[in-house]
Amino acid sequence: MKVLTVIGARPQFIKAATVSNKIRRNGNSEILVHTGQHYDNNMSDIFFEELNIPKPNYNLSIGSSNHGHQTGSMLIALEEIYLKEKPDMVLVYGDTNSTLAGALCASKLLIPVAHVEAGLRSFNKAMPEEQNRILTDHISDLLFTPTLTALNNLRNENVINGVHNVGDVMYDAVNLFKERAKEVSKVIETFDLAPNSYILSTIHRAENTNSLERLTSIIKALSNSNKKIILPLHPRTKKFIQEYNLHVGDNIKIIDPVGYLDMISLQENAQKIVTDSGGVQKEAYFLKKPCITMRDETEWVETVNNGWNVIVGSDTNKILDALENFNPTGTPASAFGNGDTSSIITQIIEDHLK
Template sequence: MKVLTVIGARPQFIKAATVSNKIRKNNNTEILVHTGQHYDNNMSDIFFEELGIPKPDYNLSIGSSNHGHQTGSMMIALEEIYLKEKPDMVLVYGDTNSTLAGALCASKLLIPVSHVEAGLRSFNKAMPEEQNRILTDHISDLLFVPTLTAENNLKAENITKGVYNTGDVMYDAINLFKERAKKMSNIVEKLDLAPESYILSTIHRAENTNSIERLTSIIGALSNCNEKIILPLHPRTKKFIQEYNLPIGQNVTIIDPVGYLEMISLENNSKKILTDSGGVQKEAYFLKKPCITMRDETEWVETVNNGWNTIVGSDSNKILDAIANFNPTGNPPSAFGEGNTSEIITNIIQKYIG
């Protein structure tokens, strides 16, 4: 079995760490292609090093640009690789431009496509991620959904063939790397933080960073709350904060983007998590941390329905109220599989290829 895996962004590196490990353990061949969508060390290289992901066979070094140019450049480069490597299956993750480019290029060459994290819907087609995931799902041959909600979303679009409810590979990753993070990461000590003395925040979605109104409201809420905020700052967010000349409160500690093990450590020791990231929402859920989501909707409705995530958009008052008063108790119900998703996915691909 020869699988070609396309990855390009931080969440995909984490997911691939678990699945690639299973593919290669079964004496199969995996060709790993890194598009270069996330390309600096803190957003890319460090993840390969600390998660033990094999060095990519190809690094396209596409970098950031407008959506059409970036996606088109990826497809041009991927087509040459597909024709050379002749894989039995192309494997893509999530909802980035790398996902769509990898799937669309394979589909046009009649190479079967597997989509990990299929079926997610925010029902907001203004989001590039929503466009990417819908298009990828409709041209995929194997669709690995993480939840029953995702499966039902596909049914509503008349996609039923090749759909498998496998659970979530991110749950596999948390289980695999949580203990390693405790042993290998000293970021909490380095920042002189006591456990549960701070709120961890991340901001990177285009809907928040590209809008001066939304980003001003979010930064204002963070700067005016009565909590210590730790903010690993995405390069795009940093650029817009500077461009909009937004003042940052003294309670907000800005740090550079961190690796996965450091991120888990910061999450695990936080009091609450304030984010617009889909992956971080789930990590908060797995680690039993209250999550405040600064978006108008979420694909991970289970985290909200089960009481551990609240949607506040970019409204300062709602953000401040949630920081002060959102305090779920007990344990989050299991909603994302049993932690063996990577093995299930690998077995299904192997059976499909034959």
């Protein structure tokens, strides 16, 4: 079989690291297309190097721009590639503009679409990610859900055919790479960090960065905490902090974005994690770290229901209270499969294309 995989953003590189290797290991052909949605070294190249992801056959170098322009540019470029390569199936991940463009272009050309991480819903249609995931689900032929909640979301939308609850490929990735991170990553030594001595934070969602009120409230909370905060700073967040002229407290150590192995190491050694990232919420859960989510909702309701994630929005007082007092006990329940999701996905695709 010939599968064409479309990726473009950090979380998709991590997911593809597990699935692409399974596809190719079974003697199948994979064409890898990198849209260039994340394009600098710290957000892109380093992931291919660290995770042994095959070099992309095509790099579209689309870069950052407004949603319509970015998605349209991807559609134009992808159509030409699809017509040339004639894949049996197009595989997309997650909820980015790359996801939607990859799926929509294939659907228009009557090429079957497989969507990894289908069925997620925040029920906030103002989020670009929510728009992308809903549209992608409704034009996909194979829908791989990571949880029973995601499966039920699709059923509620009458999306039934081709749906498979397979678990989460990011659980595969954490299991695969966390030991390697211990051997390879030097980030803890580089920044002279003791285990459980700091809070790890990430901020990148448009709902937070594009809002002066929300970003001010978040930075104020982190700055007023008595905890040491390590903040790998997303380029967009850095731009808005400077644009809004926000004061960042002395307790916050800003570092450049890091690769996946360094990020796993930072998470595994953190006392708590405070984030607006969906992927980081799950990684915190897999690594048994308390997670404080700076959003008004989450797609990963299992992490909240099982007591290891708390939703605080951008409220300064709620963030500060959680930083001080949120301390889950016990062990996170298994809700994301058994760590063999990439093998299950590959087998289902193979069976579908026979």
